[in-house]
Amino acid sequence: MEKTRLELDRIQAARRVIDPVFLGSPFYGCEPLGARLGCAVSIKLETANPVRSFKGRGTELVADGLVRDGQRAVVCASAGNLGQALAWSARGRGLDVTVVASRFAPEVKLERIRALGARLELVDGDHELARERAVAIAAEEGIRLLEDSLDLETCEGAATIGLELVESAVPYDVVLVALGGGAMATGIGQVMKELAPEVEVVCVQPAGAPAMTKSWEERRVVTTDSAVTIADGVAGRFPIAEVLDDLLVVADDAVLVQEESIVKGLRMLLHDAGLVVEPSAALGIAAILEDPERFAGRHVVTVVCGGNVDMDTYYRWIA
């Protein structure tokens, strides 16, 4: 296998640093969901922790590193979940956190970032504008800039999900991973390709925010002018070249799904699995819905990566 930026021994070491509350997340078969979709479906559930997403795995590594380096402050751009997780990880360690987010991010995510004691700065634009502003703050204040997917801790943290998947005694054929910046896809993909190369790693992105998938297809960074999707957690426009390079090594496929499939996925996860999730976490189910023949009769794992939704909006989706 071609080399990437990720190394298995670092991923294994990460588990000794991450607070156990984020590790060993549930991994179980959901037969009602499988019966409806025509394949066996297992869920890797990343919402049953204090920040209701997988991002705590990575921010634990970031915060631990900052403390060991004697640093006191960190800034990141976030669609909402990274900022929440970073605020959680930093709070217990006495670190100052600034999170820059779009003012269009779900209110529940913004509220939780504030409640966890981070300074929250909103930009009047999308996630890419928040990224620019975070770069500027880091330069002005001379503090660490945390860049999701580019900074290895975010990928290594997510990769620990992969370790848990390969350690399971249950065999499976495919892992469906939501694709945004690429930290989760490259992290999980790396572990699968090294330790369970027979498992197909399929990344799923909304057709309305396809930059990384298009980049993967064309094997070069492709940016888009807009990102229009309810899956706010993966709505980026400017893929990072280093992350794309890794993704090209570890992902077997990258597919795009329609908004209506994401909404159907949300409904199925509620009705057949009893799970309230955010749209990014329904991308895997959406992929099965759009290409049932591809998955028919196979055992498919979907990583349910986050559950932070504004309930009013959620009720409209599931109505």
Place this chain on the structure above:
Amino acid sequence: MEKTRLELDRIQAARRVIDPVFLGSPFYGCEPLGARLGCAVSIKLETANPVRSFKGRGTELVADGLVRDGQRAVVCASAGNLGQALAWSARGRGLDVTVVASRFAPEVKLERIRALGARLELVDGDHELARERAVAIAAEEGIRLLEDSLDLETCEGAATIGLELVESAVPYDVVLVALGGGAMATGIGQVMKELAPEVEVVCVQPAGAPAMTKSWEERRVVTTDSAVTIADGVAGRFPIAEVLDDLLVVADDAVLVQEESIVKGLRMLLHDAGLVVEPSAALGIAAILEDPERFAGRHVVTVVCGGNVDMDTYYRWIA
């Protein structure tokens, strides 16, 4: 501590028998819920597994024992979750399962029992009639009768939740446990009283189905003529003397809550924790709601014991 039917070494041994999919369930702080309730709230989540309740912990022990004894069949009465879990545990081991349930049980529970390959017999009455019928079937067919809470495996399985709670590095003051037949309350209570006696164990039962709580108060079996509650999983009328004896040793308190508090608890678990749960799983939150001063400023653990709800009914509750 006075002796009960439960022994710590058997509970510890149980973990080597139970399928790991039921063990190591999430245990995490939920700050939004705590903020609303005026205390720190941690959730022990027993819904993220193939049967969406804690009952699999016990049925794994039952099914394993049947196989070791060379038995081929088992019958139980169930409000729905035990039957589902028994069917799951038996299926992989080639055991025949008969479940007797009330025809008023939630349809989703009955459907899942059937889907898992068990024979389902419905009685035109409540859970106590189902228990009578299960006794008759066991006698007629000469097969093992599984009696929830009376049979030690059901208590020992639930008790493994207690082991996971005491092994956590997080300190807490109170554990709230739903009280029905008593398997979960005596199981968890036993472990807490032996290994963390400073933690208060509070059982919570609906005021509409108060038999075991009244029995605990009067220190003798008290039956009731009816059990009227939305918390179908704990709606018994005839407490078992042996279980009551154990409960008197390991429970610090048993409280009753109103139906409207259970519904409020369901709503809070959805809105503040993103969890779809069945009413029995909201009893702990209901107890905090009814006596906030008792819990103010303390760290309270609530065991979210099941998530099997008919969605149409659930929508009416949370509307």
